[in-house]
Amino acid sequence: MRFHGRKSWIRCLAHITSLICEGVLQDLKAGTAKEAKKMLDKWDEENKSNNYTIPGDSSRSGIAKIRLLNLWILRSGPREQDFKSMPRTHYRKPIYDVDTRWNSAYDMIDQFLELEAEYTEFVDTHPQVKCLLPLSEEIVALYQLRKVLKPFKDHTLKVSEAMPPISQSLDIYWDLEALLDDVVEGVGDFADLDMSIRNAFSKGKAKHITYMKKLDDQMMLFAAHILDPRYKTHQLEMMIPDQYSEIMAKVKKYFKTEWPGLARLNATNSTMSQSRPAERPQGVSIAQWRAIEMKKAKEAEAGAAIPISELERWFATPRIEFDESIAKSPDFLRKWWKEHKGEWPLLAAAARDLLSVSGSEVDVERLFSGCRDEFGIRRHALKADTVRVLTLLRSAYTREDNVDQTLIKAAMEYDILPFANSIIWRPDHIPGKLVDGENPPPQPPAPAEVPTEAPTGAPSEPPTPKPPASQTDKSAISTPYPDTMKVSED
Structure with missing residues (x-):
């Protein structure tokens, strides 16, 4: 399969749904968070403070009122504490929507309808935003909108x-x-x-x-x-x-x-080829037998080999x-x-x-949105190939640590003692790793060899030569820090 530029372009299903719902909210005059923030900035500048009465607007929709109310609460620490002082909002924070994620508008509407009594109580104690509390008919419309957006x-x-x-x-x-x-x-x-x-x-x-x-x-x-x-x-x-x-x-x-x-x-x-006896069965006349053979021959000739892709x-x-x-x-x-x-x-x-092509590009967007957590000012100059390898390795190690625990344990128990602490096997878990400023653990003194005296008159035996390291058992390989070479069982 070849790539044909825009002809091979598959539109993201999640993006199409988002465009449809954004068009619906726009027709309902929901506004955007960007517009609401500019409006609050303008009012703050005009009043030289943040303690002023929000002007009313008859053309403002119920969704726009909720967004302005939530942003107004979040612009002041004391106001946010007042909102969280109620029992059901103690661990809740007012939600405002994001312009690029339509479903955040649904979450904002859903939270308001769930905490309608708490919002009403908050507005009663803060008369500056009384005009931002939706009217009863607007609340009915919000219930219907939540039902259809779900x-x-x-x-x-x-x-x-x-x-x-x-x-x-x-x-x-x-x-x-x-x-x-x-x-x-x-x-x-x-x-x-x-x-x-x-x-x-x-x-x-x-x-x-x-x-x-x-x-x-x-x-x-x-x-x-x-x-x-x-x-x-x-x-x-x-x-x-x-x-x-x-x-x-x-x-x-x-x-x-x-x-x-x-x-x-x-x-x-x-x-399907049907096997027929080579000889005429007993009880079948010669004429009947020849008729049967002729019929089967015509069927085989008509459908023996039909060219088909x-x-x-x-x-x-x-x-x-x-x-x-x-x-x-x-x-x-x-x-x-x-x-x-x-x-x-x-x-x-x-x-x-x-079938390997996905109908949505959300996973790709999620991968790229996480790159800011991996590459910052100190690592912004990495080559593209290096970034690709690091990203793939991180993904592979994460999946293996969660899914292939048995395979990892079997690999760690393999006869690779000299490489047990290699970063290839344990990229984020290295037993015996020294923290900056620490000294290596002290080595226990080697036991002194006590020479044995041969009996008087007995011929002295020549010393047994020490075998080379290549012929010794692998478990006897000398290492500077034996504890760090122990294979972890976790």
Whole structure:
């Protein structure tokens, strides 16, 4: 599989969900944290203090009020202590949203509704922010908004944590489309939604449709979906019947372009060869026997060797039957292709290339966001290759220490006594390591050898020569600090 620039660009599923929800919040005039901070800075500068009455604004939404109230509390230590003085908020801190993470707005709304009584009590003791307490009708709307945003929050967390392969991307797109349809049309749990919220999600659905149309040029997603033996082309034919023929033609072209071996025709028996007796069975007339032989000969001639490619054979074979346990198994697809790579060698190579691609880039972003913890001012000049090796080693050692404890213990018990304390084996645990300023432990004095006197008149035996170090037992190798060479059993 080759890289084709923007044509190989897979859009992050978590990012698409974020764009949809950000559009919904923007339509509801939720504002942003950046705007709220600028507003507070302006008021602080105008009043030359932080103890002033917040001016009211009829156009300010309930979400914007909560954000301003939380930021106002966090701008003063005494105000924050007053907020934490209540029993249910003793270990809680007011949450304000982050502009690049829409689900933080959901967390902010959820916290306010959970601690509504505490917020009301706080505002009663701080009349400067009385205008920032949402009205009763705004609180009702916030309850509805929290209810409708909860499935999108769960969807975002699922995509971010599970890191599904692109073979599941189409399923996630379709699930998101069904959820948006239910919200916009007010079906089921969303029947009591206010019309303003439904209209806001109508614009979110329009953005989702925009990204759905872009899927027509991303054959990589359709190819990965077809390689799932549980579905093959069944779901495509069911979910997009109008585009099915066009999509299938593009998918076949994509397979044959990226993996040319899939276009090669192979001779394949269309019918199972049935063994027949060489001689006429007893009780069968000669005419009947010749008729049977002639029929079998025609069947063999018609279907003995039909040229068919491995890709066409994959489409021709039925999909496998599966139950709920197989449908929810995250490792089923990988294990299935590992077991059947002998039957489908060319498609197994395509599956290895496609199914290793993640439908979300959250894991990559998380890796890069942690680099500031590894590289600072003292280590900012490291080469790119060095940074790559260090990052991979750190990840590998972390995984091994948590998962492969048995393998690590077996490796440490291997006959590597002279290298037991090497950083290769224990990068972060070196027994006997000296802290700066410490002196090495004192060595015990060697026991003095007492010469033995031979009996009078007995011939003296020549001294036994000491064998070289290479012939001695490995456990007898002399080391400067024997205690530090002891293999740790932890």
